[in-house]
Structures are given as C-alpha cells and as structure tokens.
Amino acid sequence: MQLSQRWVDQLPRSADWLLLGLWVVIGSILRFTRLTAKPPWTDEFATMVFSLGNDFTSVPLNQVISIDALLQPLKFNPNANIGDVVSLLLEKDNHPPLYFVLVHLWVKLFPPLGEYVDIWVVRSLSALLGILSIPAIYFLGKIAFRSRRVGQISAALMAVSPYGIFLAQEARHYTLAILFVITSLTYFTFSINIFFSKKILSLWLVATWIFINGIGLSVHYFFGITLLAEGITVIFLIYRHYQQKKDNLFFTSRNFIRIMLVFLGAISTGLTWMAVIIPKGYGNGMITWVHPIKHILYMISPPFQLLAVWIPMVSLLPVESSSIAIVILSSLILLLFFIWFIPYIQKGIQEVLKYSDCNLSTKGLIVFILSAIAIFLGITYVIGLDITRGARYSFVYYPAVIVLVAVSLAIFWNKSNFDNSILKVKYQILFNPTYLLTIVYNKLNSNGQFAVYAVWFMGFIGAITVLVNLGYQKYYLPDRLISVIKDTASSPVLIATTHRNLVQTGETMGIALELQRRLELQDTLFLLSHKEQSEYSEATENLKQVVSQISYPIEVWTVNFQAPIDLKQCFVDQQKFPQVNGYSYQRYTCK
Numbered sequence: 001m002q003l004s005q006r007w008v009d010q011l012p013r014s015a016d017w018l019l020l021g022l023w024v025v026i027g028s029i030l031r032f033t034r035l036t037a038k039p040p041w042t043d044e045f046a047t048m049v050f051s052l053g054n055d056f057t058s059v060p061l062n063q064v065i066s067i068d069a070l071l072q073p074l075k076f077n078p079n080a081n082i083g084d085v086v087s088l089l090l091e092k093d094n095h096p097p098l099y100f101v102l103v104h105l106w107v108k109l110f111p112p113l114g115e116y117v118d119i120w121v122v123r124s125l126s127a128l129l130g131i132l133s134i135p136a137i138y139f140l141g142k143i144a145f146r147s148r149r150v151g152q153i154s155a156a157l158m159a160v161s162p163y164g165i166f167l168a169q170e171a172r173h174y175t176l177a178i179l180f181v182i183t184s185l186t187y188f189t190f191s192i193n194i195f196f197s198k199k200i201l202s203l204w205l206v207a208t209w210i211f212i213n214g215i216g217l218s219v220h221y222f223f224g225i226t227l228l229a230e231g232i233t234v235i236f237l238i239y240r241h242y243q244q245k246k247d248n249l250f251f252t253s254r255n256f257i258r259i260m261l262v263f264l265g266a267i268s269t270g271l272t273w274m275a276v277i278i279p280k281g282y283g284n285g286m287i288t289w290v291h292p293i294k295h296i297l298y299m300i301s302p303p304f305q306l307l308a309v310w311i312p313m314v315s316l317l318p319v320e321s322s323s324i325a326i327v328i329l330s331s332l333i334l335l336l337f338f339i340w341f342i343p344y345i346q347k348g349i350q351e352v353l354k355y356s357d358c359n360l361s362t363k364g365l366i367v368f369i370l371s372a373i374a375i376f377l378g379i380t381y382v383i384g385l386d387i388t389r390g391a392r393y394s395f396v397y398y399p400a401v402i403v404l405v406a407v408s409l410a411i412f413w414n415k416s417n418f419d420n421s422i423l424k425v426k427y428q429i430l431f432n433p434t435y436l437l438t439i440v441y442n443k444l445n446s447n448g449q450f451a452v453y454a455v456w457f458m459g460f461i462g463a464i465t466v467l468v469n470l471g472y473q474k475y476y477l478p479d480r481l482i483s484v485i486k487d488t489a490s491s492p493v494l495i496a497t498t499h500r501n502l503v504q505t506g507e508t509m510g511i512a513l514e515l516q517r518r519l520e521l522q523d524t525l526f527l528l529s530h531k532e533q534s535e536y537s538e539a540t541e542n543l544k545q546v547v548s549q550i551s552y553p554i555e556v557w558t559v560n561f562q563a564p565i566d567l568k569q570c571f572v573d574q575q576k577f578p579q580v581n582g583y584s585y586q587r588y589t590c591k
Helices: 013-032 042-051 082-092 098-107 119-145 148-160 162-168 174-195 203-217 223-244 253-280 296-314 324-352 356-383 391-396 398-410 427-431 433-446 448-467 478-488 502-518 537-548
Strands: 493-499 525-530 554-559 585-590
Touching: 013 119, 013 148, 013 162, 042 082, 042 098, 042 119, 042 502, 082 098, 098 119, 098 174, 119 148, 119 162, 119 174, 119 356, 119 398, 148 162, 148 398, 148 448, 162 174, 162 296, 162 391, 162 448, 174 203, 174 223, 174 253, 174 356, 174 391, 174 398, 203 223, 203 253, 223 253, 223 356, 223 391, 296 324, 296 356, 296 391, 296 398, 296 448, 324 356, 324 398, 324 433, 324 448, 356 391, 356 398, 391 398, 398 448, 433 448, 478 502, 478 585, 493 502, 493 537, 502 525, 502 554, 525 537, 537 554
Parallel strands: 493 525, 493 554
Antiparallel strands: 554 585
C-alpha cells in the first residue's frame, strides 16, 4: 500500500516556501529574545576564553585578585590566530576545535563593545545555527517521507521546541552539531531507501556523506553516537530484510561495500581524533562530574534523566518556578498532555508503518532512536560514565524525534470526525473539569489538524517558559548570589573558592562578570585556592594565611569551598541563606 495519496492535498510550492519562512521568522524571534538575560556558565566561559585565543592560566592562584584580574581571559587578544585557538583546545579542553574556530572568526566580525568580549555576540552564532536547523529539518522530513507536509510540521515543531531554544541560547557547539546530525540523517534515510531497492548508491553520495560525518566529529565527539546508532540501524534492517526475504535480497554487494565505506570513514576519523586527544589526557579533569556515585539512585536515575530530556523536546511548562502552586499545576497539565500525546503518536506510527513507501524510513528512525538511547545507557551502566546527566548530549538523536513526531501527526492531518453530540448537555455540566477534559481529548483524537495545532501551541508555551527562565534554568545563577551578598554585606568582601581546574575558574568568573555588568561591589576581592583532588590542607592553610594578611574589617564569603575552613579570627554567620543554583556558600565576618 502506498502512502503518496495521503499527501496529495499539500500546499502549492509558493505557499510552501512562505510557510517555511514563517517558521524561520518565529524560530528567529524566539532564539534571539532575551539572549543575554541569563548569565553565562562555566562551559560558555570556556567557549569565550579559548575562542579569543586566551588561557585560564592567566588568572593568578593562591593570592587575592581583583575583578579585572579574574576577567583578564575575557579581554580581546589581537595577536591570537586560528592556530592558537586549535592549540589551546587540544591542550586545555576536551572538545574538537571547529566550533571554537568559527566563534573566533565570528567575534572578529563585530566591533568591540567594551573591554571584554560581549556575551550577545558569542551566543548569537549559536542562535543563528539554531535557526538554520529549521529549514534543515524541513528537508529531512520532506526527503525521508517524500512529503512537504511532514517537512512543514517538522520545521514548525523545531521552531518552537523548548529543547532547541535552550541549546540555541548557549554559547556552545550543540546547534552546529545538530545541523550535522540532521544532514547525516538526511543522507541516512535517503540511502537506506536506495540500499534496499534495485538502485545503486552513487559514489558522490558516499563521498559527501563521509565528508559530512568527518566534519560532524570535528564539532563534537558525541556525534560518534549518531554514527554508531546509524550503523546499528543498518545492521538491524539488513538482518530483518534477510529474515523476511531470504531469497529476494535486492541490495547488491556494491551497495554493501559503499555503505561500509561510509562507516569506515567515520571510524577512521574517530580514531584520528582519539590519537590526537587521548594521549594528552582527555578532559583535564573536566569530565569528573559524569562519574556516578555508587548507590541505589545511580541505578534508577539514568532512565528518568533521559525522560526529563524527551519531554522538553516537545513541550515544557514552568516546572522550575519558585511557586509550588505553579510547579504543581504545570506538572499536572504536562501529565495530562502526554497522557493524550504518547498514545496518539503511537497510533500515528502504527498507521505510517502500514504504507510501503514510508515503512523503511519510519523503521529506520525508530531503530536509530532506540539504538542511541541504548548507547547512552550502555555508556552509563557498563563504562560507568553517566552521560544521561547532561541533557544537552541528547542532541545526537533529537532531530530524529522531531521528524518521527511530525510524521505521526501528519498521517492524521485529514482526519476530522468530531462527535458534536458530546456538546449537547446541560449548561452546568460544562463546569465539570472531567467532562471538559473529555471534550478536549475527543477533539484532539478526532481532528488531525487540531492535534497538530495543540502540539505546536504546547511547544510555543514551552519556548516562552525557557525564555523567562522557568524551565531549563542555568546551572549557575551568580546574579542571585550577588543579590544575597549585596543585601547582607556590611564590609568589603572577599569571595574564596577552592580550585582544581578551569571549571572552578569559570564558576568564579560568572560572579565577577555579573558584578562588572551591574557596576556593583566593585571593590570585591577573589581568592582561588588551588588544591589537588585529595589534598585539603593546602587550600585550608592558604585561605587562613590570606585572610590574616588582609586589613580588617572584611567579610569572607566561601563559595563552593571544598576543604575545611579554619578562620578562628572570624565569626561564621549562622543565619539561613537562600539556596542558589551552582553555588554553596557561607559568610564569615572578620573584625
């Protein structure tokens, strides 16, 4: 059975392009709205510093420094070039250099707006790349299912996806990586349809696919999970095809060889990067946060952490509000929405699988997503690195989820058989929440277009939730910590933290940059007391010695200080301070 007849009432091509333009405009507005409202966090500082050709080692350790000294790595470096950026990434960071080189060139396009690099300029590149993912996923949906309608719904969902907005407003490489995931999946879905037919994969397609995959690995190493999941999917489809059509295999040995060339190209690129990076000490201590704690929560939390990523790909409500009532109401609405949404999408997938011309692409995306999830859980439980803790890493299969949802919605687009008799009841019953919910569910299940509008609207509300910082809040909120210090401090302030690597430098730079932006507490001093992983005495003694040499009165605010504190000449403030994301702190008054 062919599905092509279900797509015959699509828009004219001119209107099709106008509608795609509308999604691009909406997506652009959402991605650039409040782009600098949230303070940068450690990973974004790494982007800014390394892209400028600077190094965190310019920040002095074990001594009192000013705001300007702490922010020194954020100053423009006119002598830096692309070679410096690449060298710094290979020696100091744990990511491939392509995105950082692009940021280096991007920043040079803008005139300096101050003494330090502007966060809007750096984030704007990520936002722009996020906008490009909207037309990119349109073509993925259109090519995979030979349907402009699937492409349009994919683009519409991508434009308002809360997860997409979250990644697009960070000065990191995830939106660039998503573009390469989309491109690779486009080649993948196109190729498997040729692979299992009497046609031959062209050498041009194979060569360009290898090139795309190689560049993708130069953006983020986790792009390799995308390629591995594609490989697992091809193997699975070949196995199923052999089981069902043992005597009628359409793919030829030439096709098999050419598809193997694609994955051999990816493997060789990956091995090259491993040879360059791993001998130098991958991560330099920056990936210690993914090591699990061996207790029962570790065993059960990874699947739920993945679930917490899947939901915002489609919708999100203010679940991180300070109001418990809003959190409960938001959670209830999301629960009711997904109680309808999940069975509806499941029925859509079952319907699409009935049609031979879309069966292979649908199976391919399903197996690809499941393979990627299995790889995440395998790395977590077998290797012991809980990468499910990083929501951003799910970029490796995020576009496939969007397209699969889109085709599941598109298949019911022409469905419209709402039972109006359900409304013929007494007026008082309309105030019954259960009855109103029944009407809404009936409308959603019986009208395909209404269902698409509802899913898009929930995505749009989710996007607004992210923009106002009530969902996907930043890991570090220095603005809130500064407000506490400003409202409490009565003497000059010294902010002290323990230091192991650039992560702690970035945590403290967030506080300094916020102070500099606000032009408040400009006489604040900082101390980064270095300690090795298991050595506490050095950091403790350094803090004690530094405080003893400072003119009193002074207030010492220990922030994320991971060592015993011995300040006998100071008094600890026993009052209960508000909790602040990313910062544990304590106040000491020294007079």
